[in-house]
Amino acid sequence: MRVGYYQYHPEFGAPKRNLEKVEDSLAGVDADIIVLPELAFTGYFFEDRDELQELAEDVSESPTVHGLSRLCKNNTFYLVVGFAERCKGRLYNTALVIGPSGLLHRYRKLHLFNTEKEYFDPGDTPLNTLEIRGAKVGVMICFDWVFPEVARTLALRGADLLCHPSNLVLTYCQKTMLTRSLENSVYSVTANRTGKETRPRGELLFTGQSQIVGPKGEVIASSNSDEEAVVLCDIDLSDARNKLITENNNLFADRRPEFYDSIV
Ligand code: ACM
Numbered sequence: 001m002r003v004g005y006y007q008y009h010p011e012f013g014a015p016k017r018n019l020e021k022v023e024d025s026l027a028g029v030d031a032d033i034i035v036l037p038e039l040a041f042t043g044y045f046f047e048d049r050d051e052l053q054e055l056a057e058d059v060s061e062s063p064t065v066h067g068l069s070r071l072c073k074n075n076t077f078y079l080v081v082g083f084a085e086r087c088k089g090r091l092y093n094t095a096l097v098i099g100p101s102g103l104l105h106r107y108r109k110l111h112l113f114n115t116e117k118e119y120f121d122p123g124d125t126p127l128n129t130l131e132i133r134g135a136k137v138g139v140m141i142c143f144d145w146v147f148p149e150v151a152r153t154l155a156l157r158g159a160d161l162l163c164h165p166s167n168l169v170l171t172y173c174q175k176t177m178l179t180r181s182l183e184n185s186v187y188s189v190t191a192n193r194t195g196k197e198t199r200p201r202g203e204l205l206f207t208g209q210s211q212i213v214g215p216k217g218e219v220i221a222s223s224n225s226d227e228e229a230v231v232l233c234d235i236d237l238s239d240a241r242n243k244l245i246t247e248n249n250n251l252f253a254d255r256r257p258e259f260y261d262s263i264v
Contacts, residue, residue, distance in 0.1 A: 001135055003161060003187070004232030005035045007210040007223045009195030012043030013055060019067045031077045031232050032133050037193035038082035038109075038142045038167040039093065044206075045199040049091065049119040056086035065096065065103055073100045078132050080139060080191075082165035090121045095139045095165050097130060105130045105139070110150065113143035115201065127153045135160050135237055138186075142166040145173045145180065145190075149263065155184035156252065160240040162188040168207045174222075182217030185251055186240050189213075194226045215240045 006025060010018045018041045026034060041064050046052040059065050068079055078099040085094035085108070093116060097105035108123030127150060129136045138154030140162060151162055166173065174190065181188045194208040208225035212233050221233045243251040
């Protein structure tokens with residue numbers, strides 16, 4: 001299975017231009033699953049809920065989802081993309097999984113970061129996995145990295161691969177994802193964006209350094225902080241399904257949940 005990411009700089013408030021850029025950059029790419037950043041078409045740093053409301057789309061009538069479905073169909077790959085979602089008066093920071101037959105799965109960010117809390121509604125979708133070409137895929141979004149429960153829940157639900165659209169502004173996540181992969185014996189693809197957004201509320205610089213991490217916590221591929229790049233690698237799912245960390249220690253079977261009651 002070949003997986004990867006597209007690290008790039010989405011232009012704020014220009015979903016059509018961002019879609020065209022993604023279409024141009026991914027046309028002809030030979031991959032099974034490609035992960036794009038969080039809020040990959042609208043940009044990130046909204047002024048307020050009104051501005052988000054203007055830019056968010058309902059998946060049932062979204063030119064972005066339509067264009068991405070066509071892109072997947074023409075290239076026979078699957079995409080995991082960050083998306084500003086409008087649904088029944090609510091606004092979610094969502095990740096969509098889209099394939100050659102269209103939209104397959106949506107995950108709405110559970111753990112909103114900083115000012116996101118002012119304009120997004122908190123996510124309300126369960127941490128489920130879905131199967132793509134034999135791989136069990138789990139989706140988490142950016143700041144979910146700081147809650148180990150998210151990756152663990154997805155791994156306990158069978159995920160081989162964590163797809164992690166991100167718009168990171170802090171510098172801790174990339175290192176932490178090595179641990180999230182190791183402690184769950186899963187692959188992870190963190191697709192972060194690059195560039196700066198200068199907006200009415202201030203300026204944000206995104207940290208790039210997207211990466212693909214293996215089940216032993218090893219970085220298989222990565223980018224620097226400002227390049228735009230499609231990066232792919234071949235992964236062996238059997239490595240993620242082996243949960244032994246020594247011959248006498250199984251990451252899942254050795255858990256003692258009867259002592260973990262304070263975390264639920
Ligand atoms: C983040 O969750 N976008 C930092």
